[in-house]
Amino acid sequence: MPFYNLSKAELKSHQRKHRRGRIINQKEVYCIQCYPTDSIPADNIPDGFEKFWLWISIQYTAKQYTGATVAAFKVLKTEFFITTQLNTLVGITTKILQSIKFRQMNTSLLELSFYLHKLFELTNGFKSLPTNTQVTNAYQIFHNIPVSNNNANMNEGQMRDLMKLVWGADPTDTNNPRNVGNLLENTLNNNTNAITTALQNNLTAINALTTANQNRTTSKVVDVPFFYGHDDEDPYEWCQLFEAAFAANGWPDNRKIALAAGFLKEAARDWYEEDRGNINQWHIDANANNFDTRFINYFATAARRNQWTRELQNIKQGDNESVENYS
Known part of the structure; x- marks a missing residue:
């Protein structure tokens, strides 16, 4: 499937509603018809989104994003450097990934969410493309592989300090998860209402822009002749x-x-x-x-x-x- 946590049956059912012109009661973040991208003004696309999209489309064969992807990325830009709540940030990155269509999905949602979170931090919100070193280090941290530093492996204390810095948690504390995978999984399971509220506010703004775009004063470049129903009209x-x-x-x-x-x-x-x-x-x-x-x-x-x-x-x-x- 080209979308995370979405079955073919669910995707086909939603697409069928659009084709048949039925009312969509529940908009879906992965659907470009629910959240079109062409209705978003250029000045409303957050800084760093283009480099993020270039990275994920090349590195992970991302094929298509929606207006909800842009909205969630904007929330991440807003929340990332002002919140210490890991579950909030992981929830936002998860929403971003669930709204993207991939050609292939060879990396788990959990792992890719970690990479997005970590590289977002290292690139200051994707102001630059991630370097090979940054990508390698993120991979090593997730898989608990000692990260090289001047060709010397980190010792246990350096690794613990690094984990504290990245996640705000001590991996040696028995009251907290002891590895990155468990830590990420716990944050996903304990997602907060703050993510939903913030993301919904941005999606509401996109909906308003879409409606305004659809109801705008109609421009006319090419004219249309009136049709009266006369015998000589075709x-x-x-x-x-x-x-x-x-x-x-x-x-x-x-x-x-x-x-x-x-x-x-x-x-x-x-x-x-x-x-x-x-x-x-x-x-x-x-x-x-x-x-x-x-x-x-x-x-x-x-x-x-x-x-x-x-x-x-x-x-x-x-x-x-x-x-x-x-x-």
């Missing part, structure tokens, strides 16, 4: 013109039908007002409640099709008309 051609303008203008998908209806006049507008209850989307193959399907079926009557066929058959190339223009 509904096929009008749909093609609208599709081209829709793409060129970058209009939001959730307003496609409403925007199309805005260019209907007179008889065409009457048709829409009467038939709008039967229209659920612009187009899904083999679906009877498409806007374009019902629009074309209504205005491309048999008589009009016959008329267009006769007109096509009677077209002749003009004396001074090029083959290209005639075609």
Whole structure:
């Protein structure tokens, strides 16, 4: 599976709801449709995120992130240098990793969460890419391998001091976990509400940005002709013109039908007002409640099709008309 702690059945079920246009009651951090990235302004992407993404995409074959990834990384940037609560930081790094799609997952969530936490600290929030030495040291710490220092192995006291520095816990204290794996696991199991609250605040902000982006004043680079429903109008051609303008203008998908209806006049507008209850989307193959399907079926009557066929058959190339223009 390309996501941590997510089954194929869960992923397919969620994606199926989007495809069928169902209401999504529970947004998921891994879903780019729930948390789109293209609605996040550039100035709202935290410093260091690009270098973090470059590192994890190369080192761990990360393939795709969502708006929730950016939000969680922003929370980590805010919390990392002001909190001493390890469980809070591990919870945030876990959220980041669970929102990322990987090509392959050869490293456990627990281990990768540790590397993200440690390298975040060493690079001061990914202001620079992790060096080979930093990556090697993080690996050695996690696997309890003595870290070399000037070609000499650390002694027991140096290792204990290092563990205190990294985790704020003494690994020799019998009241605390004695290895990194157990320590990380305990922090995950004792996650605090602070993570959820902070992350939710950022996701709420992203949702607000997405809504504002979708409801913004519609820009218009390419114009769309009005359609009146006259006999000399071609509904096929009008749909093609609208599709081209829709793409060129970058209009939001959730307003496609409403925007199309805005260019209907007179008889065409009457048709829409009467038939709008039967229209659920612009187009899904083999679906009877498409806007374009019902629009074309209504205005491309048999008589009009016959008329267009006769007109096509009677077209002749003009004396001074090029083959290209005639075609």
